[in-house]
Amino acid sequence: MLTMQFDVAETAGNGLAPDVMIDVSGLSKSFTIHAQAAMQIAALRAVSFQLRAGECVALTGPSGAGKSTLLRCIYGNYLATCGTISIRDRKRGAVTVTGADPRDIIALRKDTIGYVSQFLRAIPRVGAQALVASSLVELGEKKEAAMRHAAELLERLAIPQKLWALPPATFSGGEQQRINIARGLIADHPILLLDEPTASLDAANSAIVSELILERRNKGTAIMGIFHDEETRDRVATRLFPLQAA
Amino acid sequence: MTALLSGRGLTRMFDGNNGCDHVDIDLHPGEVTCIVGESGSGKTTLLNLLSLQLRPDAGSLYYRTLDGARIDLGLASEMDRRRLMRTEWGFVRQNPRDGLLRDVSAGANISERLMANGARHYGALRDTAIDWMRKVELDHGRVDDLPRDFSGGMQQRLQIARNLVTGPRLLFMDEPTAGLDVSVQARLLDLLRTLTSQLGIAMLIVTHDIGVARLLAHRLLVMHRGRIIETGLTDQVLDDPQQPYTQMLVSSVLPV
Numbered sequence: 100m101l102t103m104q105f106d107v108a109e110t111a112g113n114g115l116a117p118d119v120m121i122d123v124s125g126l127s128k129s130f131t132i133h134a135q136a137a138m139q140i141a142a143l144r145a146v147s148f149q150l151r152a153g154e155c156v157a158l159t160g161p162s163g164a165g166k167s168t169l170l171r172c173i174y175g176n177y178l179a180t181c182g183t184i185s186i187r188d189r190k191r192g193a194v195t196v197t198g199a200d201p202r203d204i205i206a207l208r209k210d211t212i213g214y215v216s217q218f219l220r221a222i223p224r225v226g227a228q229a230l231v232a233s234s235l236v237e238l239g240e241k242k243e244a245a246m247r248h249a250a251e252l253l254e255r256l257a258i259p260q261k262l263w264a265l266p267p268a269t270f271s272g273g274e275q276q277r278i279n280i281a282r283g284l285i286a287d288h289p290i291l292l293l294d295e296p297t298a299s300l301d302a303a304n305s306a307i308v309s310e311l312i313l314e315r316r317n318k319g320t321a322i323m324g325i326f327h328d329e330e331t332r333d334r335v336a337t338r339l340f341p342l343q344a345a
Numbered sequence: 346m347t348a349l350l351s352g353r354g355l356t357r358m359f360d361g362n363n364g365c366d367h368v369d370i371d372l373h374p375g376e377v378t379c380i381v382g383e384s385g386s387g388k389t390t391l392l393n394l395l396s397l398q399l400r401p402d403a404g405s406l407y408y409r410t411l412d413g414a415r416i417d418l419g420l421a422s423e424m425d426r427r428r429l430m431r432t433e434w435g436f437v438r439q440n441p442r443d444g445l446l447r448d449v450s451a452g453a454n455i456s457e458r459l460m461a462n463g464a465r466h467y468g469a470l471r472d473t474a475i476d477w478m479r480k481v482e483l484d485h486g487r488v489d490d491l492p493r494d495f496s497g498g499m500q501q502r503l504q505i506a507r508n509l510v511t512g513p514r515l516l517f518m519d520e521p522t523a524g525l526d527v528s529v530q531a532r533l534l535d536l537l538r539t540l541t542s543q544l545g546i547a548m549l550i551v552t553h554d555i556g557v558a559r560l561l562a563h564r565l566l567v568m569h570r571g572r573i574i575e576t577g578l579t580d581q582v583l584d585d586p587q588q589p590y591t592q593m594l595v596s597s598v599l600p601v
Contacts, residue, residue, distance in 0.1 A: 133592050134589075134596070171584070175578060175581060176578075176580055177581065177584065201563060201577060201578035201581075202373065205563055222535070222538070223532075223534060225535070
């Protein structure tokens with residue numbers, strides 16, 4: 100039906116050490132731009148690391164070093180060109196992301212990986228509070244309890260209550276960013292991927308977000324993120340992982 | 346998980362070059378699959394082959410019955426095929442006029458499939474119709490109105506109610522939001538999103554609207570010149586397209 104253009108190593112990641120949540124081995128990613136005579140853009144070259152429970156690893160490196168690309172590969176949003184990514188799933192044990200069927204990625208995202216992207220993708224007609232609550236509802240939580248939990252998070256993130264019922268498409272950048280953070284944190288996933296979670300926030304709101312990230316880290320969540328704001332990075336990161344342009 | 350409906354080597358050509366050319370496809374319970382592609386790419390032909398509205402020139406179609414058996418629909422009797430289409434499958438057409446009975450009320454449109462399956466109790470049928478009008482956010486006080494008295498978006502919701510009333514396992518939709526105003530589209534999409542996650546049915550949607558696909562689909566199939574050229578998790582295909590045609594398709598979408 101479709102000839103896959105990438106080389107998928109079929110190693111099942113069953114050998115994850117007990118506290119290893121993500122194992123990335125020999126990961127490379129390049130983009131082929133067909134409109135530009137199949138130009139190849141290398142984004143990641145032979146990246147390997149492990150992320151353990153209770154760690155917060157900050158990805159560092161210049162713009163174009165592949166920091167966001169790495170997070171997207173782990174989240175299954177980008178296809179790896181070669182190498183393997185294994186993730187400890189809450190229910191299924193080690194799952195190999197590279198080469199996984201869409202429904203396995205969807206299950207991983209539901210149960211195990213929270214992801215905060217730089218931009219909020221709003222859903223028509225769904226209000227901010229319901230949007231935040233939805234990832235908990237998907238996990239089987241009752242609607243009322245999920246809405247209550249969402250309210251607590253929105254309150255902590257200083258989103259004015261009069262906005263809660265409104266779809267966030269028209270919110271300011273900083274407000275959308277905080278809705279996105281609430282959405283990514285609410286389900287208490289054992290793995291969190293954060294792509295510049297404080298990029299459009301003022302100092303006071305950045306501090307609130309740092310605090311939330313620290314709470315998760317202390318509870319044993321494995322966190323990997325991109326934090327351009329050095330103050331936030333110093334507060335939350337347990338170690339740095341530098342990436343060089345591929 | 347085993348597929349509910351599987352097509353293997355499905356082929357139906359028109360004029361030698363248009364249509365569907367050796368397509369393999371699997372539809373799974375609880376999964377929304379979208380087929381995208383330009384006009385003439387063969388997506389509607391594929392939809393019609395899968396939903397038994399069209400016979401293939403070549404290829405096979407397998408269906409997993411309620412008791413878990415796998416049957417070859419090409420060998421099934423016409424009676425069995427009709428029963429499937431009437432009870433376990435639904436088909437929402439692009440133009441509600443093609444999917445609704447023109448001369449009977451909204452309520453009768455919703456009850457028709459139940460009556461075809463033997464339901465006769467008038468009061469119960471009417472209650473079910475009213476219940477489904479509520480579910481698709483139609484004013485149930487209008488249960489006796491004719492379809493033509495409803496707006497386009499409302500007719501589309503009526504069509505959805507009419508199809509879902511028998512609790513189908515599989516729903517086919519051909520461009521369900523085409524021709525609707527944007528605000529009406531949003532309401533319909535919201536309804537479909539909610540219903541699919543609640544009912545856990547398999548759904549195949551043909552659309553040329555990438556935004557609709559991103560919002561609703563778990564899995565995306567890209568068709569080009571009668572073939573499926575790329576398939577995968579919806580956001581992966583849209584954010585990291587591999588094939589030249591898919592890259593062109595994705596980069597042609599106007600950003601909002």
